[in-house]
Amino acid sequence: MLKYILKRIGIGVLTMFVLITVTFFLARLMPGNPFETDNLSRAVLDRLMSEYKLDRPLGEQYTSFLSSIVRGDLGVSFKKPGLTVNSLVARSGRYTMSLGLIAFAVALLLGISLGIWQAVTKSGVVRGAILTASTLGVSVPNYVFALLLMMLFGVKLKLLPVLGLDTPAHYILPVATLSAYPIAVMSRLVKNSFGEALSQEYVILARAKGLSVLKIRLRHVLKNAVLPVITTSGPTIAFLLTGSFVVENIFSVPGIGKEFVNAISNRDYTLIMGLSIFVGMLIILANLLSDIVNCLVDPRLRLDT
Numbered sequence: 001m002l003k004y005i006l007k008r009i010g011i012g013v014l015t016m017f018v019l020i021t022v023t024f025f026l027a028r029l030m031p032g033n034p035f036e037t038d039n040l041s042r043a044v045l046d047r048l049m050s051e052y053k054l055d056r057p058l059g060e061q062y063t064s065f066l067s068s069i070v071r072g073d074l075g076v077s078f079k080k081p082g083l084t085v086n087s088l089v090a091r092s093g094r095y096t097m098s099l100g101l102i103a104f105a106v107a108l109l110l111g112i113s114l115g116i117w118q119a120v121t122k123s124g125v126v127r128g129a130i131l132t133a134s135t136l137g138v139s140v141p142n143y144v145f146a147l148l149l150m151m152l153f154g155v156k157l158k159l160l161p162v163l164g165l166d167t168p169a170h171y172i173l174p175v176a177t178l179s180a181y182p183i184a185v186m187s188r189l190v191k192n193s194f195g196e197a198l199s200q201e202y203v204i205l206a207r208a209k210g211l212s213v214l215k216i217r218l219r220h221v222l223k224n225a226v227l228p229v230i231t232t233s234g235p236t237i238a239f240l241l242t243g244s245f246v247v248e249n250i251f252s253v254p255g256i257g258k259e260f261v262n263a264i265s266n267r268d269y270t271l272i273m274g275l276s277i278f279v280g281m282l283i284i285l286a287n288l289l290s291d292i293v294n295c296l297v298d299p300r301l302r303l304d305t
Contacts, residue, residue: 115190
């Protein structure tokens with residue numbers, strides 16, 4: 001188990017190094033520089049390039065940035081003088097993380113519940129309704145879903161706020177938008193795995209021993225049925241974090257998505273790097289935790305490590 005965890009951590013560190021390297025050079029390959037759009041004179045532009053060390057060789061800039069990363073220093077924003085990238089990431093990251101974690105919790109609860117309901121119900125109407133909802137959840141892009149929710153609940157019915165993230169009510173529409181796709185995927189996974197588990201020999205044996213249907217489903221079937229959900233939890237969190245970029249801009253949430261779009265438009269190299277590292281670290285940690293939990297739940301994986 002320890003060997004498996006150390007192996008996954010090593011892969012995560014290597015992945016982060018590759019992400020940092022690729023993002024650094026891709027950002028530097030963008031045409032122009034962060035200060036060309038400010039209508040500055042050549043002398044002022046040269047002085048700014050020298051102050052931010054952008055006139056130095058690319059290899060020297062790369063090694064300097066890596067040494068700063070090791071110290072936990074992401075640098076200073078080029079377009080927001082005096083404001084460190086660490087503080088910007090901390091300020092915007094809490095909105096993105098809270099939105100993503102709530103959406104993930106909602107997706108887990110509803111996805112597993114709907115999947116079990118679809119697997120055990122004898123009502124064709126219920127199965128058809130859940131199947132239709134899950135098909136729409138997979139098919140409709142989140143930005144279209146966001147606009148529909150805004151028009152219905154924000155503009156027409158005026159029941160919910162649509163801009164910002166100031167109160168608990170502001171979370172409802174963004175969370176509903178983000179969680180729609182994961183709910184649809186998880187419900188399908190649980191429905192298939194739960195249905196297969198019900199026909200396994202250990203379930204037949206448990207029934208023969210006289211265990212109640214509820215105890216069999218909760219103690220034996222559910223544990224195996226949620227394994228696919230645990231396996232996909234890492235990619236699901238990655239989807240929620242990256243998918244929130246569009247949703248945050250639609251609902252005017254002051255999260256990473258808004259800052260990332262502005263950073264790319266302004267060629268703010270340090271902010272692009274800082275946000276990329278933060279999001280990459282969250283995704284790597286989510287996948288690592290998913291693998292560890294999956295290994296703890298499924299003994300067969302521990303035998304393979």
